[in-house]
Each structure stands twice: as C-alpha cells, then as structure tokens.
Amino acid sequence: MKIGILGPESSYSEKAANIWKAHLGTNPDISYLKDISEVFEVLQDNSIDYGVVPIENSIEGSVGVTLDLLLEHEFSIIGEVVIHIHHCLLSRGKKEDIRIILSHPQALAQCRHFIRKNYTDVEIRTTGSTSHAAKLATEFPEMAAIASRKASESFGLDILAEDIQDWKPDLTRFVVIARKQDQRIQTCTRDCKTSIIVYLDRDHPGALYEMLGEFAIRGINLTRIESRPSKMSLGDYVFYIDMNGSIKDSDVKEALDNLNQNVYMLKNLGSYQSYMEE
C-alpha cells in the first residue's frame, strides 16, 4: 500500500501522514510527490492508495486547489489530521545574504508580515511544498526557505528565525483521500465528521436558508461552510459544508437525503474520523 504526500521529506504533509498512519494499524509506504495536483493525479491512475493534502489553514483559510480537485474527482475523504505549524526561515547564508525567499504559497501567506518587516527587498518564489523550498535553498546562500524545523535538519540548513507565522496558533487541517470504490476505506467510529459539496438548483431568495434549515432542524452542528466559484459565471457558487456526525447517523442521512432532492448536485465526500496532533 502506498500513501502519496507533498515531497520531498519533511513537508508538513508528511507529519500529518505519519499521525494518520499511527492510527491506521498498517504501514503504507510513502510516495513523495511534487504538489497537490500530482497527489490527485497519481491517486486517479492507481499508483497510490491514499493521498494526504492540506485543505484549510487557521490563518490563510482554504487551500483552493484541494477544494477544486475534490469536486473534479470521485474521491472520498477517509480521515482528517489537524497539526500545529511552526514556520522557520532556513538558509545556508546569513540574514544579509538573503535575496530570494521560497516556499509553498500558503506558508508565504502565513508569514506575510514577517517578510515585509524583515526582508523588504527580496524576491518571493513559490514552490510545490515547504520542503521543496528547503531543498532548493541548499543550492545558493542568497536563498532562504520557509519550512519546518525538521526540514532544517533534513537538508542541513541554519535556522535564521523561528516561529515566524504572523498569528499563533497556526493550525492546518489535512485530509486523507482515497478512491471512492476502495473497499479498504475504514468506517468512522468516533469524532466523525461528514463533508459534502452542494450546488444549488437556482438562485432564489432564501435558498441558502432552506439548505441550512435541513441541518438546523435536526440539531446537526456544521463545522464549516465555504463558497467557491462554480467557474461557470461570476457570482455563481458551490458550497463546501462540513458537519459533525456520520452518514450512518439517521439525522445526518435524513438531512442529506432531503437536501439531495432539492439541489442541483450534492456530492457526499464521506464520513471520516478526525485526529488532532497532541
């Protein structure tokens, strides 16, 4: 069995994958991939069995590419892992040498104030992962990467600054995805969450109110609601909704069945267990 994550070694995805593996009871091999899109691509072509991708961050919000790809593919979410992020600035060079700062776009966004305050004259470059940024920074002393402390050890870089994210705590939620037809998908036993994507039938007053009513009247707690452009026209949206509970709970099932009859499209991404880093 293989699990695909953002590579190379010491990305935050690897940390999330290791937490999930510890609960799994089996030990899938890690496949290091270049970015989030590649995780979806190789899961689609059967080269891996699971993928671990970031979906949401407490500072920067949604990871749009993950949301879009969940809509495009027939994958299930089979687990979620929430981890603490402690970004460091890593380099071979000294502070005064730095001309280029590299990282994953989410990490750069989480450290925006730090960069503006301390590095006014640098070029910013994005990479597929924080650990890829660290690997590139080994090549030139004028490069610095925003990545984890673990990445500094893996790639032999000095830590120029630590805990540089603009807000604390910085938490990132990762989802574990699998092909829908995968028989090995475990059923959730506790702390279950369910995720769906909804595209409403037509825009009319109260459409969102009616949709949310299905959850409210059954006392189902929504943990997130997010709109994303449908990409069909400006002002047209799909809704991503997460809730506490499992599709095996009769109230959740009933709410989704009712909703399904009154919306254009409802995609059930699955019910899964949530793990928080201790």
Ligand SMILES: O=C(O)C(=O)Cc1ccccc1
């Ligand atoms: O690039 C990584 O290490 C990731 O796993 C994605 C990411 C980037 C920034 C914060 C959290 C996760």
